[in-house]
Amino acid sequence: MVNKKCIIRLLRYKNALHRLNSLGFVRVFSDNLADAVGVTASQVRKDFSLFGICGNKRGGYQIETLLEKLNHILGKNEQQKVVIVGGGNIGAALMKYKGFEKEGVKIAACFDIDPAKYNHREGDIPVLPLEQLKDFVRQHHIRIGVIAVPDIAAQQVLDFMLAAGIKGILNFAPIRLRAASDCVINNVNLVLELETVIYFIINGTESSINNRHIG
Amino acid sequence: MVNKKCIIRLLRYKNALHRLNSLGFVRVFSDNLADAVGVTASQVRKDFSLFGICGNKRGGYQIETLLEKLNHILGKNEQQKVVIVGGGNIGAALMKYKGFEKEGVKIAACFDIDPAKYNHREGDIPVLPLEQLKDFVRQHHIRIGVIAVPDIAAQQVLDFMLAAGIKGILNFAPIRLRAASDCVINNVNLVLELETVIYFIINGTESSINNRHIG
DNA sequence: GATTTATTGTTCAAAAAATCACAATAACTA
């Protein structure tokens, strides 16, 4: 019922509403949102209905209250702190990115085994030895972590993170992780994402793909 | 019929087979693959059946021939060349990553508007002025491109890439792109991926999530 | 070579997701 796809749609609605809000709009209709996110208006209303969000018949939805409700549902009222393990290419890109804070996500620290990566510069996100992960996570009550280490190290790192108390994982390593304890793992496989595009370009031309968003 | 999810599964089977192959295995059963990829054995056989792939009853599948068939279906027999537009955090991370070549994906060049990013060093992937995109794409017959520019620039960059002849896009900018001509767009929204994990950690604890891969 | 066994390929059923359709009704209009 509350599956991943549905949550992702809610998050997208929220983003679209942010934009509309900052453009000065006050209310919105289901089909505006549908357009902005790329779904049908029915889908928007069904999703809202599922979470008990209601608007005004004929009047649409008040953007401000809608945002409040979505933020409440999505737990976006307080900033969420996150750690990264692996300060290489991907880890560094994530640390340098300013877009997380705007969405209420704070990258609290990064952990690595390579001393060359350690960094305590004021203002930067600290990059610390992996051994400090457990203490850090406990001290800051962190439940979410990103895995950005090479695939061969990923399983071991996962186990270590779970032992430290991490419950939710965003995993960039292209392997299927095994977890004993209860946790949530979301995998991002960038090679796969690119290969998917390649497939549809090679094999999709004859089947008249017109400007299709495949994800 | 041949939807994105199915293609992604095929790509995952292919990856799993690669691993098994390099471990010295010669044949594989549907439930091995299912395990490796996180689906049911029925699903594996159904997917293969859909593409006319068949193994031997009681004998499973010959890994080598299976890989050949998958590579043929997925168009992975020749190396695919790709360009990146935007040599910032994400663009640079992608360029430094060695994992694409192994999967037959070659990042041919990157394009940027910031002269500080230009790079002609022998051995490195070249970073060139955006104006050179069209010629480069034509000369190298490139059909796939990655968008790794700030969201405000993304639509304009897309239009430029399509005009240059690019047909397939992997887009990292967190906006919904509009495309007039026929093309395929695959969106990767990393903030969303992280927010999804956060949602399931905040709201999922009571509903007894056990070690669930949500993507 | 006959018998047993394990695994495929496919059909059918179930579950999940998306879409349709429309009554209910709040907001506009005159």
Place this chain on the structure above:
DNA sequence: TAGTTATTGTGATTTTTTGAACAATAAATC
């Protein structure tokens, strides 16, 4: 204020996706 209109909220329907079941059968065994 009465009438009209546009939009919601949701039950019904369709489509898509997944899983279970099992006959067919190739490999293994004896």
